[in-house]
Amino acid sequence: MQSLRLSPAHLKRYLPVLTWAKTYNRETASSDMLAAVIVTIMLIPQSLAYALLAGLPAEMGLYASILPLVAYAIFGTSRALAVGPVAVVSLMTAAAIGNLGLSDPAQIALAAGTLAFISGVILTVLGFMRLGFLANFLSHPVIAGFITASGVLIAASQLKHILGVDAHGHTLVQVVGSLLSNLGDTSLATLIIGLAATGFLFWVRKGLKPMLIGMGLKPRLSDIIAKAGPVAAVAVTTLAVWTFGLQDKGVQIVGAVPTGLPPLTLPSLSPDLWSQLFLSAVLISVIGFVESVSVAQTLAAKKRQRIEPDQELIGLGASNVAAAVSGGYPVTGGFARSVVNFDAGAETPAAGAFTAVGIAIAALLLTPLLFFLPKATLAATIIVAVLSLVDFSVLRKSWTYSKVDFTAVAATIFLTLGFGVEVGVSAGVLISIGLHLYKTSRPHVAEVGLVPATQHFRNILRHKVETQPQLVTLRVDESLYFANARFLEDYVLNRIACDQPIKHIVLMFAAVNEVDMSALETLEELNRRLGETGIKMHLSEVKGPVMDRLKRSHFLEELTGHVYLSQYDAWKALTTSAEGGSETDAA
């Protein structure tokens, strides 16, 4: 194990804090602290709201925003990433725990902590094994479709708090059906608070900043004030409930939130629970990692910094383990919050640690004030936040660009809405891979001819080119492997079936990056069959790695024709002499 040799270089790699802490000074600290204040103001209502979304007590949101941020500050490589509870992962946590069918709150909290722990272990192990590239198998269209559909699901799931009714379910049909059937129970007081908070937050997001700037405030200050919108909504609606005793008029409130720092908690080690949660933990890890890395990379690029995806896995893994042992639930780097952190001037991961201090102070001092906080306000916070994630334009964009990508997006959106987040994202990955394999299993093969007065060969159907009756050149536009080798064979055999005078087939391999063993056997078979009908098979422009591979088999000895360095060499040799030129080696 590399990781066990703790040389200074290893320590630095696995503890990025050692790198940036050396040059840490008062100036950086004041930048980080300002950013931390702004993020803390934003995070207090968000952390409570996301805990609600995950089906957990509000304080678990706060707990998930303290120790995990410290862990990321030590192990993470992004200088602006703000770790904590996020919407999509909270929804996935709700789905994972919903699968267990628990009703005891203590059991639910234990399951949430265990989910964070398993997820943390998975992320850390993937990081040490340098398997960060696995996240690339989630294609962009699938991620976009998944995030959009999750946003819709989340917003729909929060409508119950706005209406003050009961509703359950992990799919759009379940949630909406459940809402409609309970619509009669709508609480008017709740609805008023919910709609007012939602309307206010939308206005804060869209209209407040331009208005403040119009009033002469500096853009930066206007921005900070706008970020405090949710806190204002929380304060005003809490006050309203307290003043008018709305909790007795059907308005659901957060109620007693324990005061104090996070408790020390231990994840369950029950093999049953682990096996029930494992698949969900894998999905949460992957989605959380992808979301986190993409925002971290975007922000790093703006300052010409680089992040290290494999170390990010370790950073996020440590955060989740920290969440598990301190009463939290799965966390990751949030998009909106990280952008705010960056814009507010965060320069090092210490900003995250300062945020943790802010949340800890809130947990010590502010929790009594949260008693009368209406759940409708938190739901409004969530709805306004997630609707910015919803972007159906990816459907139009992918439709224009490629029907295959469109299929992947549309299927992911449909399946996420119709069957829940876990089915949606798993199916999205499988569909992407399936469609990719399907595409490569029917490779593009073009018959090419010489562009006059050049040495270039182009598709005879797209360009005016010279051809020769006895010579057919086929450019193979795909690596040859088990799934498509037979297709090429059929293509060639059908091509020679139509034309009598063909004496030479040249397979132009400029785009063939690989020939696996199945394809090799198919080529050998094709060579043999062409040979039996008196047609010689040649190759041209074979790449170095492919040629190295072919030399290790008997194929080149058995080949009836030659291998030409360039297609032009093949053309010259096979048009001037009847039997082809001298054998040449490949590139």
Next chain:
Amino acid sequence: MQSLRLSPAHLKRYLPVLTWAKTYNRETASSDMLAAVIVTIMLIPQSLAYALLAGLPAEMGLYASILPLVAYAIFGTSRALAVGPVAVVSLMTAAAIGNLGLSDPAQIALAAGTLAFISGVILTVLGFMRLGFLANFLSHPVIAGFITASGVLIAASQLKHILGVDAHGHTLVQVVGSLLSNLGDTSLATLIIGLAATGFLFWVRKGLKPMLIGMGLKPRLSDIIAKAGPVAAVAVTTLAVWTFGLQDKGVQIVGAVPTGLPPLTLPSLSPDLWSQLFLSAVLISVIGFVESVSVAQTLAAKKRQRIEPDQELIGLGASNVAAAVSGGYPVTGGFARSVVNFDAGAETPAAGAFTAVGIAIAALLLTPLLFFLPKATLAATIIVAVLSLVDFSVLRKSWTYSKVDFTAVAATIFLTLGFGVEVGVSAGVLISIGLHLYKTSRPHVAEVGLVPATQHFRNILRHKVETQPQLVTLRVDESLYFANARFLEDYVLNRIACDQPIKHIVLMFAAVNEVDMSALETLEELNRRLGETGIKMHLSEVKGPVMDRLKRSHFLEELTGHVYLSQYDAWKALTTSAEGGSETDAA
């Protein structure tokens, strides 16, 4: 549904019998009949033996060799394929039915028939949907490894009949362990019969034909006599049991086999049974189809005929449905038997129908004679037949050619032996696909330079080429898609990090056959980042289909550099002027 419009052309496509029956004459019929006689002689002991291997009563082997052959003669496209019970599919049937844990023989027979029915439905549906290409996802190394491991498993599973002991299990460890623990029960009489029959059959296979030829017989006649070897073994050992009353000395015999034509049977329609058998039926269908199509294609090619894979699916589907309704179990085209059929002169699928008549006569007349047939003789028949399938040389071949292919073979062999046929073949497919994705997720990227005095560009590490300090040309040797797009981005960003004077990056796209939406977004991002550091990004040798795709996005408008028809154009433009030549279109 195309298939519902029964125009004459459709009828001909779906009923190949209409094509060949038109020109059928006395001469073809006599060739087919001779082949049928030889195949019948070979098939009688084989069908009994394979039923035994599948854990079914002997007569089910005979029944599976009558109606299914007639169905294939009507719907199949191969002129030489001999359909019926085969070793690997029989082993897979045993595994599938073993999973159910049944003990009632009637239930077992019903399950076997239902398995054939489900498999028949799957094959037929795949055929109508023209999904025959799906079989290509079984790579050659996986098939070779699977067949070899199955051969070992089958031979091991038959040792119990040679020893006359009890043994069970679907993995090599189970079978061998079970054999060893019961070794004390070995029946001497059985062992003598078993070893004698095995030795005799090996000698018939290797030594008899040369000896007969040496004695002056014609090769063809010698061949036919050698094929009758198993029948001789059956006759002699049956006679020996009857004469010496060996059934009372521990020799297990076939016992009463019902006389008469196959009964009409109906598959179970129980959803429970279907869901338990479905996955096994899928695997049996795929393996059966692959085995059958590969032998059919090999034999068709020898006579310049073509087979139609999608219609083959329908032909095999009809055979399995026929097996299900006539007391049989899953069937497919057998390798050895088809070769015999071909060599014996079969000219049309009618040879199969004649074989069916032969087996029907055997079922009517010969079954009383089978009472004293020792199971050890049948086991010897199986062992000798399957050991010819075992070929570990694929391990050596794939090791030389490609470690990735070797991994797939070795894993398939190991998992089939260690966890049974179903796990083995499923894992083989998944491993092949996984390794393929892994390979393409780390594409080969080569930095290239100009081969002096030519217009060709080659890898700077492999060839003496000209380069320019301000110009880096990277040849991308893989299609760009979600799994590898980020890899390219990292590669380019790392490349420019080392070198200061770079002004132009040319991505040579001659081998890029596809750019999916994820890759497009990555290229846009790369273009933007390079632009921010003052480096222009250019493309060269972009293929037609890729260019068409790129034109549908905004990428070409945002590209900081140009797209060059050829890499040489890019070289000329970017070395002579500082800012690059005129924009040209791509091929």
